[in-house]
Amino acid sequence: MVRIVFLHPDLGIGGAERLVVDAALALKSRGHEVSFLTNHHDPSHCFKETSDGTFQVQVVGDWLPRKIFGRFYALCAYLRMMYAALYASLVLSRQEHLDVFFCDQISVGVPILKLAKRRPKIIFYCHFPDQLLSIREGYIKSVYRAPLNYLEEFTVGMADVTLVNSKFTLRVFGDTFRRLDGVPDVLYPSLNTKNFDAMQAKIAQKESIEFGVHGCENIPRNAFVFLDINRYERKKNHALALHAFRLLIDALPISESRRCRLIIAGGYDNRIVENVEHYEELHQLVNKLELRENVLLLRSPNDDEKFVLLYKAHCLLYTPDNEHFGIVPLEGMYMSKPVIALNSGGPTETIVNNSTGFLCEQQPTKFADAMLQLYKDDALRERMGVMGHKRVQQKFSFEAFTDKLNNIVESVMKPAWTKENNMKKET
Template sequence: MVRVLFLHPDLGIGGAERLVVDAALALKQRGHEVSFLTNHHDSTHCFKETADGSFPVQVVGDWLPRKLFGRFYAFCAYMRMLYAAFYASFFMPQREQVDVVFCDLISVCVPILRLARHRPRVLFYCHFPDQLLSSREGLLKRLYRAPINWLEERTIGLADKVLVNSKFTLRVFQDTFRHLRTTPDVLYPSIHTQYFDQMVQKLDQRCTVLDDTVHPRVPRNAFIYLDINRYERKKNHALALRSLRLLGDMLPALDFKRCRLIIAGGYDTRCLENVEHYAELEQLMTELKLQEHVVLLRSPTDEEKCRLLYSAHCLLYTPDNEHFGIVPLEGMYFTKPIVALNSGGPTETVVHNSTGFLCEQEPKSFGGAMYQLFRDEALRLKMGDLGHKRVQQKFSFDAFADRLNSIVHELRPKSSSKKLE
């Protein structure tokens, strides 16, 4: 048994948060003692495993500002994580000291953890280089980001082990951090298939009793395109809307009347971009005259998301150069064909013309795939079945858990191993 602490900035709802929760579940299943330390945790806006007592969750430093004068988000995030790292290293009670710290997103905490009296081993999971996630337009922005970017590269190199989420991210990592001698290993995220299996069983039973619909604005005979992603501009939800408009021009009016696009995105009122982009999508929906065909949902629960995946006919995945993308795996496991952009992580999960379509970033290409799936039910069902099998064979939760378990055992300090023996 290894004592593992997950150090994460904000245990909200997102791909990075889903990864750390699944990693914690995997290690707990393998008999390890797992806990979380975070700067922020809202029990009404999080994955249920962090709120239902599955793991101890401790919040430190939430009183520190998230921004200064409406800016300096990265600086504040680094300061908050430094505070958490100091707490974990020097102020955590002796009985709560750990063997391995799993941290991600912000690497500035790594050198602080190495200074801890009990010296835990540090595992850093790189979803994507932080410096590439922010726009660096203008001289002042570049000057502001320069020391932060320098710190990111130097501090990642101090971790005992570095993992990345895809071969695509590995290439970007090596191109970005050219001074590092560290060669990360690829650990693909997985999905908690046992939970999904339980939900499918419940939904199967429900459907035999109730003839209801997934949403009041979605008719029972609707053909549902589902788009799951946070309400951020880089997630490119506008492509789904414009492609749906083009689909409406290709289909007969009676057929298009059945079509519905459900966008289900993470939405946090503390995040200005979430609020602004949601309003932008509402406006675009009106401009394209799609009000009757589109439903915008904010922060669906795990159960709601499962019901959406269960009821949908096709999953749309619109981000360009996404680092990995857990949603296509979820869609494939629910036997849904995937329509995604031909870039980034989806090129490693979606097999073109087999489990879905990899398209160009334009409505003509995306809408054409949506049209083909609407017209060809046999193809849609075949792709869904192949997608489910691909997740089982290549991205199973057991394989993910076994690999992570092996890495944690390798990292465990020798002194800890002797004590356990």
């Protein structure tokens, strides 16, 4: 058994959080002891595994500021994670025996974790270089980011093992961190398909006229539903879905357009200014496009509501450009839904064009054409759904994810186990 602590900045409900929770579930299933250390955890805004007692979750440093004068978000995030790493290395590691730290998103804590008693191994999972996630705002911003960018590259290179979430991210990693010699291993995110299967059976038994999701009470049973799941951030490009949907409505007879619905279900946090602002921006766009009767904007649906939405939807839209991986297309495909996504980034590795969905250029007309095709052709939609489900089972299964991650953990522990065995023999 290996004692593993996951360090994650904010245990909310995003794709990065889903990855670390699934990684923890995978390692726990192999008999390892797993817990979380984080800067923030809201039991009402998280994945249920982090609030129902499945894992021990300890919060440290939440009193530190998230921003200074409305700015310096990255600096504050780095300081908060450094504080968590200090606690892990100087307090937690002295209270109990620790074997592995699993870090992601922010690498600045890696060298601090090396201060820990008995020197636990450190695995760093790179969803995407942090320096590429910030919006460029001219010379002053570049000067501010320069030391942080150097620190990111330096600290990523200090991890014992580095992982990335896709071949696309692997290429970006190499182009960004040119001073690093090692080549990270690709560990694709996966789905805990047992949960999906159980929920799907549960929903099928309780299926009724209503959706059963707060905010969807007035959706008719014969509605044709396009679903867009992603956080309320501008880079997620929800506006593309709205403009394409408007074109679809215009292309259909009135009798048919009335049954079409677009549901945008986005992660939303009142503490994040962009979430609040962008949600309002999308509301205004809905009004401008005269789609009030056909579009619903839902905020932070819980796990059960998300399953219902995926189950009831006819097609999934995925609009971010150059998304590093994107777990949502896998969720849609496993639920046998065709996926329409941009022909860039991680979706090019998960979606097979014209087989499990469509990969389109970033133009509303291209998206609308694909949406119209799936709306009109039931057989095509069903066939793509079947192929998508098979693809997730064959290439992105939770079992394969668990096997690979467990092998990585055992491999990184081998030197320590060999040293420990030699010491026992000497005594």
